[in-house]
Amino acid sequence: MKYISTRGQGQTKDFQDVLLAGLADDGGLYVPESLPTFSAEKIRSLKGLPYNQLAFEIIKPFVGGTIADDKLKQMIDESYDEFSHQAVAPLQQLGNNQWVMELFHGPTLAFKDFALQLLGRLLNHVLTERNEKAVVLGATSGDTGSAAIEGCRHSDHLDIFILHPYQRVSEVQRRQMTTVLDSNVHNIAIQGNFDDCQDMVKKCFADQSFLPENTRLVAVNSINWARIMAQIVYYFHAALMLGAPDQPVSFSVPTGNFGDIFAGYIARGMGLPVERLIVATNNNDILHRFFQNNDYRKETLHQTLSPSMDIMVSSNFERLLFDMHNRDGGAMAELMSAFQETGNIRVDDEAWQAIKALFDSSRSDDQQVCDTISTLHKKTGYLADPHTATGIRATETLELARETPVVTLATAHPVKFPDAIVKAGLDAPALPVHMTDLFEREERYDILENDLPSLKAFIQNT
Ligand SMILES: Cc1ncc(COP(=O)(O)O)c(C=O)c1O
Numbered sequence: 001m002k003y004i005s006t007r008g009q010g011q012t013k014d015f016q017d018v019l020l021a022g023l024a025d026d027g028g029l030y031v032p033e034s035l036p037t038f039s040a041e042k043i044r045s046l047k048g049l050p051y052n053q054l055a056f057e058i059i060k061p062f063v064g065g066t067i068a069d070d071k072l073k074q075m076i077d078e079s080y081d082e083f084s085h086q087a088v089a090p091l092q093q094l095g096n097n098q099w100v101m102e103l104f105h106g107p108t109l110a111f112k113d114f115a116l117q118l119l120g121r122l123l124n125h126v127l128t129e130r131n132e133k134a135v136v137l138g139a140t141s142g143d144t145g146s147a148a149i150e151g152c153r154h155s156d157h158l159d160i161f162i163l164h165p166y167q168r169v170s171e172v173q174r175r176q177m178t179t180v181l182d183s184n185v186h187n188i189a190i191q192g193n194f195d196d197c198q199d200m201v202k203k204c205f206a207d208q209s210f211l212p213e214n215t216r217l218v219a220v221n222s223i224n225w226a227r228i229m230a231q232i233v234y235y236f237h238a239a240l241m242l243g244a245p246d247q248p249v250s251f252s253v254p255t256g257n258f259g260d261i262f263a264g265y266i267a268r269g270m271g272l273p274v275e276r277l278i279v280a281t282n283n284n285d286i287l288h289r290f291f292q293n294n295d296y297r298k299e300t301l302h303q304t305l306s307p308s309m310d311i312m313v314s315s316n317f318e319r320l321l322f323d324m325h326n327r328d329g330g331a332m333a334e335l336m337s338a339f340q341e342t343g344n345i346r347v348d349d350e351a352w353q354a355i356k357a358l359f360d361s362s363r364s365d366d367q368q369v370c371d372t373i374s375t376l377h378k379k380t381g382y383l384a385d386p387h388t389a390t391g392i393r394a395t396e397t398l399e400l401a402r403e404t405p406v407v408t409l410a411t412a413h414p415v416k417f418p419d420a421i422v423k424a425g426l427d428a429p430a431l432p433v434h435m436t437d438l439f440e441r442e443e444r445y446d447i448l449e450n451d452l453p454s455l456k457a458f459i460q461n462t
């Protein structure tokens with residue numbers, strides 16, 4: 001399989017090179033040149049497979065033979081062995097044809113573990129084979145950071161630098177990152193918001209001259225295709241459990257950087273019968289405004305009770321825009337450069353109407369999130385985290401076909417966001433056994449101004 005850039009000018013690459021990169025040379029994002037497609041018969045043959053075996057079947061075509069099958073299998077097995085639930089991504093029924101898929105049974109209690117447990121192993125394997133070193137760089141609004149650190153900390157071939165917005169992640173999230181004291185782990189609190197962190201990461205990829213010689217810069221955010229690839233699997237997993245390929249399924253997805261829901265869009269492109277994809281946002285609603293009014297416009301970033309979705313510009317939206325522009329890299333390069341200047345995008349009305357047939361959206365403010373957590377708990381005993389609550393509320397407020405099962409992705413464990421749970425009038429849940437001493441552990445992190453040269457100097461001198 002070959003990968004191309006959304007902006008048309010980047011070199012065509014194979015999986016290993018895409019894994020070891022971040023953005024393409026032209027500033028675009030890598031996407032497969034064409035998708036592997038699974039017939040209904042093939043999808044039927046995947047029914048009942050354990051999660052790790054299903055993952056191997058889905059991931060293998062994207063790796064395109066650049067890693068030996070037995071090695072790939074081993075890394076996938078090891079990744080999902082780390083999960084605390086036998087089913088890896090269990091489904092819970094909340095109501096008539098309403099389900100949640102719990103994606104928080106990995107080591108850091110958020111869906112990011114699905115991709116980052118595997119990504120860490122893939123990176124270590126490829127860097128070891130090539131005898132290369134890498135600087136791994138990521139921006140986090142709370143969850144990617146700890147999952148990336150957990151996935152990468154054991155590799156001798158890399159140093160990992162994670163930028164989080166100072167005082168804008170929950171205390172549990174911060175401590176999950178800053179109490180990991182391995183010498184190759186570097187946490188930096190940036191005096192800015194998540195978009196400032198994400199911008200700095202992208203700018204580091206554009207000019208890598210600050211790096212030591214023979215060192216690669218690797219992305220752990222979902223701009224890295226390998227993240228999307230691993231997240232496709234659980235859409236198949238849920239749909240197969242609910243009757244695919246003979247029964248279509250819809251998904252409601254708490255959304256920020258548009259990576260998770262984009263994986264669902266790819267699953268559909270591969271042949272999975274996905275009826276609707278629901279974009280659920282908090283007050284940072286750029287995507288909701290796009291899907292409702294064809295108005296993708298930068299606005300002020302709001303701090304909410306669902307901090308991991310406090311994102312203004314959604315990196316992966318560029319991948320969807322690429323398809324909406326008939327995969328024309330030249331047109332995309334122009335569009336993205338205009339966006340850089342004006343801060344807004346409006347697409348051709350016909351393309352917008354066509355994408356609306358698949359996507360719908362809903363926005364929830366903090367009060368609506370708390371009300372959803374509290375009402376759901378009263379009705380069913382189920383405790384949702386504030387991100388998941390935006391997804392659950394979306395399924396309740398939008399008119400979805402009653403005969404189609406709707407799966408909300410439960411993207412994080414409620415224990416990570418006690419403030420929201422308490423504001424919803426409930427008791428904060430206890431930390432799981434492997435984290436009970438989290439608040440006593442030593443923390444280590446540096447605080448830097450929102451300034452690119454300072455960040456580059458910090459990485460250079462570490
Ligand atoms: C708990 C949680 N839910 C939802 C999201 C949104 O996912 P995405 O950025 O892939 O849209 C994030 C962060 O990305 C998250 O950490």
Ligand SMILES: N[C@@H](CCOP(=O)(O)O)C(=O)O
Nearest residue numbers: 140141142143144221222308
């Ligand atoms: N919500 C994320 C932000 C980064 O998103 P990513 O999926 O592109 O890594 C977080 O919690 O860090």
